[in-house]
Amino acid sequence: MAPAVAAFQLSASQKETLAALCDTFIPSLNDAETTEVVRSHLSMAAGENKDLSTVEAETVAFCRLSASQMGVPEAVEATLRSHVPPDAAAELGLLLSAMSSRVGMLAIGGVPQTFASLDRPGREAVLDGLAKSMFAAKRKIFMTLRSLIVLKAFSGGGGMANWSLLGYAGPEPPERVAATRQAAGRTEHIFQMLNSSITADTSLDFDAVVIGSGCGGAVAAAELACAGHRVLVLEKGKYFSLSEMSGVEGEALDQLYERGGLVSTEDTGLAVLAGGTFGGGSAINWACCLRTPDYVRQEWATEHGLKRFATDEFGDALDAICKRINVTSTGISHNRNNELFIDGCQKAGYEVEDAPQNMADVSPGAPGAGFICAGDRYEIKQSMTVTFLRDAAAARVPAQFADRCKVSEVTHSKGVATGVRATIIGSDGQPHQLTIRARVVVVACGSINSPALLLRSRLPNKNGLIGKNLRLHPxxxxxxxxxxxxxxxxxxxxxxxxxxxxxxxxxxxxxxxxxxxxxxxxxxxxxxxxxxxxxxxxxxxxxxxxxxxxxxxxxxxxxxxxxxxxxxxxxxxxxxxxxxxxxxxxxxxxxxxxxxxxxxxxxxxxxxxxxxxxxxxxxxxxxxxxxxxxxxxxxxxxxxxxxxxxxxxxxxxxAHQMGTCKMGSSAQTSVVNADGQNWEVSGLFVSDASVFPTSSGSNPMLTTLGIAHMVAQQIKRQLQPSSRL
Structure with a gap:
């Protein structure tokens, strides 16, 4: 469940300024500009098998279309209201207010006129000055506005009218997707959510509660449930069935990504993409499956005292994972982008190789392969909802699941984990308090939210390392x-x-x-x-x-x-x-x-x-x-x-966040031990990429899954078979 966001509403003057900004980045072009753009585009299309009169008409319409006519200002305001933290939204509101005044514009753009009152060349000059300013704060204004406005203009909504002209076909209609899935013999599993039984504040008991349904949480849930333990998986994002996904890029960002795809570093503006739905990052990542490099495994074993990474134990875990998610290295086809890359590497004399894939179909033109980052409606990718979460749901003692459930803290007493406290959206659509008592708590919220949960839980954190060691694979x-x-x-x-x-x-x-x-x-x-x-x-x-x-x-x-x-x-x-x-x-x-x-x-x-x-x-x-x-x-x-x-x-x-609950061999230099258990609270395990001692140097999915598999074996050894079986 997303945190409550204070009502955000732009004033009339702020809306006027926002519209002017949108229409400066994406304006309605004049006759001379339109003629130039049309001439350029027609010359490119001349050698193609297209009706040039249709291309010309579409290009003219595109040139005349402004961001306001595409509904971009409203889309930006809705995003500020839904996904941007209140303080950041308020900061942008202050910026719009400043640009709505002559004094503010004198400071920001060097002209004593409101931004909206300037003609288009004047507005473009102001933006150019911001982009090239010697002051980082002004450059930040430009980059923030440009990214948000253009993304909202072309990822969906009114921008969909321009897709054909761009050569972008967009997602297939749901009935065609369903037919493709059926022809391939792929049957969707509909997960039942505990939310449907919640109508009031509730307390429940389980052997293990798993917080997060991504790669780490899914493996933990499957391993523990299949071993006969009573498992509850809590996910703060929403579970979407395949029919609820459109495949539209903008809608996928809003529904499936952390904070609508708008997370960034506070001090440097580095954009951070992370999964924020049932299935976690596996719901939106690509299918590239690279094993942990040998030199990384050796580094973790020798420099961080984690000997098992250099042994067959971790290798066997990776083998088991690869088998379950159907990783293949044979018969991989390449789209034009990858073909050019391979050709360029070979001609430049650089090393290049095929990247293994966890796809059910790696043939040329495999339906849905290009849209796996917008929700895998075809189930072509062997994500967690297709593999480990499904295993957990089908176990002898089926795991239970809850979505839209925000865990506020892990409860613990005298150095022992006792469960969690959370807020869940019940069947009545209202938030209710949920208290879970459990013998084991598995934190698998990812490298952004796992340390946040541990910090909220008031662990001793004597070495101060929770949240430190953030690696991003920039x-x-x-x-x-x-x-x-x-x-x-x-x-x-x-x-x-x-x-x-x-x-x-x-x-x-x-x-x-x-x-x-x-x-x-x-x-x-x-x-x-x-x-x-x-x-x-x-x-x-x-x-x-x-x-x-x-x-x-x-x-x-x-x-x-x-x-x-x-x-x-x-x-x-x-x-x-x-x-x-x-x-x-x-x-x-x-x-x-x-x-x-x-x-x-x-x-x-x-x-x-x-x-x-x-x-x-x-x-x-x-x-x-x-x-x-x-x-x-x-x-x-x-x-x-x-x-x-x-x-x-x-x-x-x-797109890769790692390391913020570091694993190590010493309580002085790490957050969890080699088994994934917190040094200070027994029964509290972390099972996701946040335990990486360093960055992995490769796409981290397999490494995360392999570590989760090893951690789960230790949890199974610690948990005795449920007395209720």
Whole structure:
């Protein structure tokens, strides 16, 4: 259940300013601008099998359409009300108020006029000044507004009318999805929620209560339930049946992601994507299944005293996990984005290999493969709802489940865990207090919410390490455009991330804290947001976003050596703090250089990064001009290294959060022991990526599942068979 959010309502002047901002980033173009954009787009479409008169009409309509006409201001306000913490929403409200006054605009934009009263060139000049300001606070304003406005404009709602022109087909209708699922023999399991029996404050008894239904919690629940223990799984997010998911990107962000996909670090604005629904991160992650690298296992064994990671025990756990979620390395097909990546790696002389997948269908054009990040309506991915949660529900003593249940604290007495206190939405739609008494408490809320829960639970925390050691695998992106006439990339089609390069894994310092290079899946909303970072607001943005289907992307995923922190705010909610260290910046620059060279080797016509100072994609000489092209690539690489990563001047993302309840061999240097049990409270276990001693250096799903499997064996040894069996 999401925390209660104070009513948020913009005033008339704030709404006017917000609408003006939206219509500056995405304006209705004038005749001359429209003619220029139409001419450019028609020249690109001329060689395609399309009715050019229809393309022209659609392009004109797109040029004339403003953000206000698409309903973007209302969508932004609704997001502030639903997903943004009250203090952050209030801060944005103050900004809108300041931009609604002449005095405020003099301070913010250097002009003594309200933002809405300026003409469009004047408004664009103000935004350009914010983007290039020497003050990080002003750059933060620009990046926050741009990302939120463009995302809401193209991820759903009124922006869906533009999808066809962008070459984005969007999700299939539910009846076709259901038919595909039926033809493949996939049968949905409908989970029954305890909420339906709750009409008042309630107390219940279980052998084990598992908090969180993601990878760690699902494995714990399945292992314990199948061993005959009475298990209750509590999930703060909502359970959605397949028919309740639309596959629309914006709706998926609102429903399935933590805080609507708008979590970011408080001090640096690094965007953090995490699952926030039944099934946790497995409900929205990609299907890339990489085992924990051997050098990481050795590091955890030798430097952190966790010997089992270097033994067959952990290897056997990974084997068992891979078997259950159907990980395969054979017959993997690649979409166009991954094909270009593989081709570029091979031509550049860089290492590249197929990435194993936990997909039921890895063939070319597998239905639904490109939409697994928006809720797996096809059940093509072997996520937790298809595997371990289903196992728990089908156990001899079936596990029970509750959604929209926010656990406020773990209860404990004299160093022993006794259960949890929570607030649950009952069958009457009202919140009720839920008290669970249990012999074992398994915290599996993920690396953001697990430390927050432990901090709220007032554990002794004598070493002060709960919430510390936050690792994020920070990601930067290299984007490139294929030449006109080349096959479209359409990176949202087909399975994402089916190839990986470890060319940079050793890192510039040779310490195995380097980076991986992979390919993302980018749908219309996030894709348009990326384009906005490579273009100026207005005409240039509209012209470039029409090339979305021609864009190929490579992510640089850094194994961060240094760390941040999760802290509680005044409402007891987690806030993230993280700064990209000099060491990790060097690793990212190394990866960006190689990603640029890979893209160039694949034959793209233009390439760039998300660094604001570099602006639009850099056009390269044709492949036939070998020396000139090489010199242009070298020049871009030099500029990337020169610019670096000024605060709020580059887009950085995290989809992997780790380490905030660190596992170790000493109570002085860690939060839990090698069995996942808290050093200070017996019977309290942590079973998710928060126990990682360091960042894993690979997509962390398999590592999380493997650790959860090992932790569950210890819990089973500690729990005697239920006396009620």
């Amino acid at each position: 990601v930067s992106i290299v984007t490139a455009k294929v030449p006109a006439g080349a096959p479209d990339v359409v990176s949202w089609e087909g399975a994402p991330m089916t190839a990986v390069s470890n060319e940079c894994a050793r890192g510039p310092f040779g310490d195995n804290y380097g980076c991986k290079l992979e390919c993302p899946s980018i749908h219309a909303g996030l894709g348009a947001t990326g384009v906005a970072g490579l273009s100026k607001p207005g005409k240039h943005f509209k012209q470039e976003v029409l090339n979305l289907r021609r864009l190929t992307s490579i992510i640089v995923l850094v194994r961060d050596k240094d760390s941040g922190e999760v802290r509680l705010d005044k409402n007891g909610e987690p806030r993230l703090y993280y700064n990209l260290s000099e060491h990790d910046q060097a690793s990212m620059l190394d990866g960006l250089e190689k990603a640029i060279r890979i893209a160039a080797a694949s034959g793209v016509e233009a390439v760039g990064t998300t660094q604001t100072a570099l602006g639009a994609l850099r056009t390269l000489p044709p492949m036939s001009m070998v020396e000139a092209r090489a010199a242009a690539v070298d020049g871009l690489v030099a500029d990337v290294r020169r610019v670096g990563f000024p605060l709020y001047s580059v887009t950085l993302i995290s």
